[in-house]
Amino acid sequence: MPIRQVVTDRVAVITLSHPPVNALSIDGGVVAALGETVAAAQADPTVSALVIVGDGRMFCGGADIMDFDRDLAALDTVRDVLNRIEASAKPVVASIHGVALGGGLELALACHYRLAHRDSRLGLPEVSLGLLPGSGGTQRLPRLIDPSTAIELMLSGRRITAAQALEVGLIDAVTEQAPIDAALDFIRTHGPLAPRPIGRLTADGVAAVVEEQRATLRQGLNPAPAHILTCVAAAAGPLDEGLALEARLFAELAGSEASRGLRHAFLGQRLAGRIPGLPAATSAAKIGAAAVIGGGLMGAGIALAVLDADLPVVVVEPNEAARGRAGAKIRDTLARSVQKGRLTEAAAEARLGRLTLAGDISSVADADLIIEAVFEDMDAKRQVFTALDAIARPGAILASNTSTLDLDAVAACTSRPGDVVGLHFFSPANIMKLVEIVRGAKTDPAVLAAALGFVKQIGKVGVVASVCDGFIGNRIFEEYLRQAYFLLEDGALPRQIDNAMEAWGMAMGPLRTMDMAGQDIGWNIRKRRAVEQPDRPYSRIPDLICEMGRFGQKTGSGYYQYPDGRTPVDDPVINQLILDHSAELGIQRRDISDLEIVERCLLAMINEGARIVSEGVAYRPSDVDIIYLNGYGFPAERGGPMFQGDQMGLQTVLTKIRFYQDQRHGWAWEPAALLVDLAESDRRLGALNA
Numbered sequence: 001m002p003i004r005q006v007v008t009d010r011v012a013v014i015t016l017s018h019p020p021v022n023a024l025s026i027d028g029g030v031v032a033a034l035g036e037t038v039a040a041a042q043a044d045p046t047v048s049a050l051v052i053v054g055d056g057r058m059f060c061g062g063a064d065i066m067d068f069d070r071d072l073a074a075l076d077t078v079r080d081v082l083n084r085i086e087a088s089a090k091p092v093v094a095s096i097h098g099v100a101l102g103g104g105l106e107l108a109l110a111c112h113y114r115l116a117h118r119d120s121r122l123g124l125p126e127v128s129l130g131l132l133p134g135s136g137g138t139q140r141l142p143r144l145i146d147p148s149t150a151i152e153l154m155l156s157g158r159r160i161t162a163a164q165a166l167e168v169g170l171i172d173a174v175t176e177q178a179p180i181d182a183a184l185d186f187i188r189t190h191g192p193l194a195p196r197p198i199g200r201l202t203a204d205g206v207a208a209v210v211e212e213q214r215a216t217l218r219q220g221l222n223p224a225p226a227h228i229l230t231c232v233a234a235a236a237g238p239l240d241e242g243l244a245l246e247a248r249l250f251a252e253l254a255g256s257e258a259s260r261g262l263r264h265a266f267l268g269q270r271l272a273g274r275i276p277g278l279p280a281a282t283s284a285a286k287i288g289a290a291a292v293i294g295g296g297l298m299g300a301g302i303a304l305a306v307l308d309a310d311l312p313v314v315v316v317e318p319n320e321a322a323r324g325r326a327g328a329k330i331r332d333t334l335a336r337s338v339q340k341g342r343l344t345e346a347a348a349e350a351r352l353g354r355l356t357l358a359g360d361i362s363s364v365a366d367a368d369l370i371i372e373a374v375f376e377d378m379d380a381k382r383q384v385f386t387a388l389d390a391i392a393r394p395g396a397i398l399a400s401n402t403s404t405l406d407l408d409a410v411a412a413c414t415s416r417p418g419d420v421v422g423l424h425f426f427s428p429a430n431i432m433k434l435v436e437i438v439r440g441a442k443t444d445p446a447v448l449a450a451a452l453g454f455v456k457q458i459g460k461v462g463v464v465a466s467v468c469d470g471f472i473g474n475r476i477f478e479e480y481l482r483q484a485y486f487l488l489e490d491g492a493l494p495r496q497i498d499n500a501m502e503a504w505g506m507a508m509g510p511l512r513t514m515d516m517a518g519q520d521i522g523w524n525i526r527k528r529r530a531v532e533q534p535d536r537p538y539s540r541i542p543d544l545i546c547e548m549g550r551f552g553q554k555t556g557s558g559y560y561q562y563p564d565g566r567t568p569v570d571d572p573v574i575n576q577l578i579l580d581h582s583a584e585l586g587i588q589r590r591d592i593s594d595l596e597i598v599e600r601c602l603l604a605m606i607n608e609g610a611r612i613v614s615e616g617v618a619y620r621p622s623d624v625d626i627i628y629l630n631g632y633g634f635p636a637e638r639g640g641p642m643f644q645g646d647q648m649g650l651q652t653v654l655t656k657i658r659f660y661q662d663q664r665h666g667w668a669w670e671p672a673a674l675l676v677d678l679a680e681s682d683r684r685l686g687a688l689n690a
C-alpha cells in the first residue's frame with residue numbers, strides 16, 4: 001500500500017510509502033490513497049490530529065514526473081487532496097526528513113504545521129523542469145513567507161536547509177528526532193493545536209515585488225519563470241482564483257517543448273546509468289583511492305574533480321616542471337573557489353591534504369582506479385598502459401581519458417583487458433558534468449559498473465559508449481562541423497552560423513567552439529580521417545585557416561580575431577578567404593537562412609546519432625541526448641538531438657534529409673537506416689529509450 005496509517009495517542013500518523021522517492025504518483029495510487037486516508041482520519045472521532053511523514057530516505061520527492069505526459073486534468077486530484085488537507089478541521093502536521101521537493105513541499109504547505117529534520121532539504125525545483133509549482137505552491141508560499149524570498153526560491157529552484165527554512169518562516173521547528181517522534185513530541189508540547197490554513201493569510205506587497213522581478217527576468221527558452229511571477233501576482237487575490245490560474249498555467253507549461261525537453265533530460269540522465277545485464281552501480285566495487293597519470297590540463301582537471309568528491313588522488317607527472325605546474329593549477333583553482341565563496345578555506349586545505357604529486361608511476365601501485373590522461377598519441381598511451389600492467393595492483397581499474405583513440409588497442413597492451421575502460425572527461429574536467437564511459441570489447445561488466453558508480457560518486461553524468469571513432473559525442477560533432485563548413489562554402493559566414501545556432505539555444509556556435517578548443521585538434525582529426533575515410537572529405541576552409549597557423553584563441557585568431565584573447569571579432573581576411581574559396585570551387589554563393597543553418601546542423605546530428613544507436617555504440621537515443629546536453633552546450637529545453645528528431649517527426653526528418661541528399665555533397669546525407677525504418681513504421685526514436 002502506498003499509504004499507511006496508525007493511530008497513536010489520538011494522532012493519525014499517515015506515512016507515504018512509495019519508493020524510491022515517495023512521489024505523489026497518480027498512476028501509483030498514492031494520491032487517491034492519501035486522499036482517502038486523510039478523509040477517514042477526519043471522520044474518525046478517535047482522531048484529534050493528523051501527522052504526515054515519508055517512509056525510507058525522504059519525505060517526498062514531488063509529484064510524479066511521469067504523470068505529466070498524460071491527461072493533465074488528472075493532476076487536479078493532487079490539488080484537491082492538498083486543498084482538503086488544508087481545509088481539515090483537525091490540525092495536520094508535516095514532519096519532513098531527507099527532502100521535501102516540489103509537490104512534496106506543497107503537500108507540507110497544505111498542512112498546518114511543518115517540522116524538518118536538521119539534515120533535510122526543502123525546495124520547489126519545478127522551474128528546472130520547465131514547470132511551476134502546480135499544487136498550490138505559488139499561492140501558499142508567498143502568503144507564508146516574504147514574497148521576494150518565495151519568488152527567489154521558485155525562480156532558482158534551489159534547495160534550502162531546515163535551518164534556512166526556519167529562518168524564513170517556512171517551517172515551525174528544526175528537529176533532531178525521527179519524523180514521527182518529532183511530530184508526536186511537537187503535538188504533545190504545543191497542543192492542543194488549532195488548524196492553521198495558509199490560505200487564510202494574505203500575500204502583502206506581492207504586486208510590487210513581482211513587477212520588480214519581472215523587470216530583471218532574462219528571456220530564455222524556458223517560459224516557466226514568467227508564469228511563476230504571474231501566478232505569484234495572483235496570490236494578492238482570493239486563493240481559489242489564484243489556484244485556478246496556477247492550474248491553467250501549469251497545464252500550458254507541461255505541454256510546452258521546453259518542459260518536455262527538460263523532463264526528458266531529467267529522466268534520460270537517470271536512464272543513462274542503466275546498462276542491460278549490468279549489476280546496479282550501487283552494488284559495484286567502490287573506489288577509495290584514485291590516481292591520474294599526466295599532469296597537463298586534463299590531468300589536473302580530473303584530479304580536481306576527484307578531490308571535490310572527498311577522495312585521495314595521486315597525480316603522476318614525470319616532468320618536474322610540469323608536475324609543479326599541475327600542483328599550481330590545482331592550488332590556484334581551489335584558491336579561486338575560496339575567493340568566490342564556493343569553498344571554505346578548510347575544505348580547500350582538506351582537498352590539498354588528499355593530493356599527492358609524484359614523479360614515478362610506481363606511486364599508483366595501491367590505487368583502486370588509475371586514469372591515464374597523457375596526450376592523444378597511441379604510442380604514449382601504449383607506454384603508460386604497459387607500465388601500469390606491471391605496477392597496478394590486481395583488480396585495479398585502468399582507465400584512459402582518450403577522446404578518439406581505439407580503447408581496444410590500448411587494452412591490448414595489458415594482460416588484463418577486462419580491467420581497461422575509457423573515462424572520457426570533457427575539458428575543463430573539474431567543471432564539465434559529462435563523462436563518456438567507453439566500454440571496450442573486453443571490459444569486464446563489473447569494471448563497467450564500478451566506472452559508472454565512480455562517475456556518479458564524483459557528481460558527474462556518465463554515459464556508456466562502445467568503441468568507435470569519436471565514440472558518441474565527437475563522432476556526431478564531426479558531422480555537425482562538416483555541415484557548418486559546407487555552409488561556409490554555400491554562402492554563410494562564421495558570424496551568421498554561430499549566431500544562428502546560439503539564437504536557437506546552443507551555448508556556443510560550432511566555429512567559435514573550435515576556435516576555443518583549438519583548430520589544430522580538428523585539423524589532426526581531419527588529417528587522420530582523410531586517410532581512414534577518403535570518401536567523406538570536409539570542406540578545405542578549416543584546413544586553409546590552420547595552414548595560416550591560426551588555431552583560434554590560443555594563437556589569437558582562427559575564424560575570428562581575439563584582440564582580448566576571448567572575444568571573437570569578425571576578421572575580413574577570413575571572410576575574404578571564404579569568398580575566394582567558394583569562387584575557386586565555382587560555387588555561386590547564395591543567401592542562406594538561419595533556419596537552413598539550424599536545420600542542416602541539427603539533421604546532421606540526428607542522422608549520425610541514429611547510426612550510433614543502430615550500431616549499438618549508444619544503448620538508446622536518450623543517451624545521445626544526455627551527452628549533447630551535458631557536453632556540447634545543447635539547450636536542455638530542446639531535449640537533445642534525438643528528442644528534436646521526434647519533435648520534428650521522423651517522416652519530416654527523412655524528407656528533409658532526402659532534400660539535402662539531392663544538393664551538393666549529397667553523399668553526406670545518406671539517411672540512417674534506423675531513421676528510415678522508424679519513419680516508415682510511424683514510430684519514434686523515444687520508443688527505443690525504454
Ligand code: T1G
Nearest residue numbers: 020021023061062063064065101102103125133134135270
Ligand atoms: N517523479 C518520478 N520519478 C522520480 C522523481 C519524481 N518527482 N524524482 C526522482 N524520481 C526517480 C528517478 O527518475 C530515479 O528513477 C529514482 O527516482 C531515483 O532518483 C505538482 C509539478 C528526489 C533528490 O523535481 O531531485 O512536483 O532511475 O537517482 O539521487 O508542483 O530524484 O531509479 O528508475 O535522482 O536519491 C518536482 C526530482 C517534481 C525532484 C532523489 N520534484 N528528483 O535523488 O535519486 S514536479 C523534483 C530529485 C512537481 C508539483 C510539481 C531526486 C531526489 P530510476 P535519483 P537521488
